[in-house]
Amino acid sequence: MTKSAVRQGEEDGSGPAARRGRPTGDHAAKRAALLEAAAAAIAQEGYANASLRNVARRAGYTTGAVTYYFANKxxxxxxxxxxxxxxxxxxxxxxxxxxxxxxxxxxxxxxxxxxxxxxxxxxxxxxxxxxxxxxxxxxxxxxxxxxxxxxxxxxxxxxxxxxxxxxxxxxxxxxxxxxxxxxxxxxxxxxxxxxxxxxxxxxxxxxxxxxxxxxxxxxxxx
Missing domain, CATH: 1.10.357.10 (Tetracycline Repressor, domain 2)
Incomplete structure (x- = not known):
């Protein structure tokens, strides 16, 4: 698999994602914010469009921050x-x-x-x-x-x-x-x-x- 394909899999949640370094700040609050963003993405754009990239954008985080808390979709x-x-x-x-x-x-x-x-x-x-x-x-x-x-x-x-x-x-x-x-x-x-x-x-x-x-x-x- 090419690097671009791996990166795409990490962003849309269809493939494995490497755990990143621990993000700074309140761990529980950030995790809760990501869950809220996931719910909003599913409700408003549908399950298929609730990619890790989409969730990260809604929560105001990077995709890498999402994959620290959740390995995939x-x-x-x-x-x-x-x-x-x-x-x-x-x-x-x-x-x-x-x-x-x-x-x-x-x-x-x-x-x-x-x-x-x-x-x-x-x-x-x-x-x-x-x-x-x-x-x-x-x-x-x-x-x-x-x-x-x-x-x-x-x-x-x-x-x-x-x-x-x-x-x-x-x-x-x-x-x-x-x-x-x-x-x-x-x-x-x-x-x-x-x-x-x-x-x-x-x-x-x-x-x-x-x-x-x-x-x-x-x-x-x-």
Whole structure:
């Protein structure tokens, strides 16, 4: 391979890149800035155009600085996925003590309506995961972890009597996750459907769906 071909592979993320010397400044802040730039590039120009050069330009860094933190495009994009799934887990941790499904679902919707790049990027990453094993592995692993956390929250609610117990918690977790994903996929196309009043109605309906039937007894009642 010629030097020019190697250089091109490093810049567009299609080939290996040598690690450069450690850039000066705040390591965590620069890494976060690059992830933000990657999300913006994917959302605005598409996954195929989110090259290392493009990301570097958006972040105000050199391509060499990008390759210090991320060896190639695959590593950059999987790091972006990991960081977003970390935020999903944080949503669950925040509501876990109260088993508050309404608060968790509201957090999903606010993440969608408050960040115009979030779901357009996720949709593209999900689509490309069909042919990119590294992306698929991250999505499968992290979604499974998310559902386990969600299931444990629902199990607590079932034990306390605030969530219906006639459907297994893992099934409820799967259904609620699918509902939230569906809303997020459609929001960029139909934002008019998600006015504040309608979001409140959707949240009320979600809580009603998982609440125990009116005649149900709490687990600790005779």
């Amino acid at each position: 695959e590593e950059l994009v999987t790091a972006l996925l990991e960081s977003w799934f970390d935020s999903y887990d944080a949503m669950l941790v925040a509501v876990r003590p109260q088993s508050d499904v309404r608060a968790q679902t509201e957090a999903w919707l606010l993440r969608t309506t408050g960040d115009p790049e979030f779901w357009p990027v996720m949709c593209q990453l999900l689509a490309h995961a069909r042919t990119e094993p590294a992306l698929a592995a991250v999505i499968e692993r992290r979604y499974a972890h998310f559902r386990r956390l969600y299931t444990s929250i629902l199990e607590t609610g079932q034990a306390e009597g605030s969530i219906r117990a006639d459907i297994p918690a893992d099934i409820l977790a799967d259904q609620l996750s699918a509902m939230a994903d569906g809303w997020m996929m459609l929001y960029p196309l139909e934002p008019q459907r998600f006015t504040p009043d309608r979001v409140r109605t959707l949240l009320d309906a979600t809580v009603a769906l998982i609440s125990p039937p009116a005649t149900a007894h709490r687990p600790d009642e005779a």
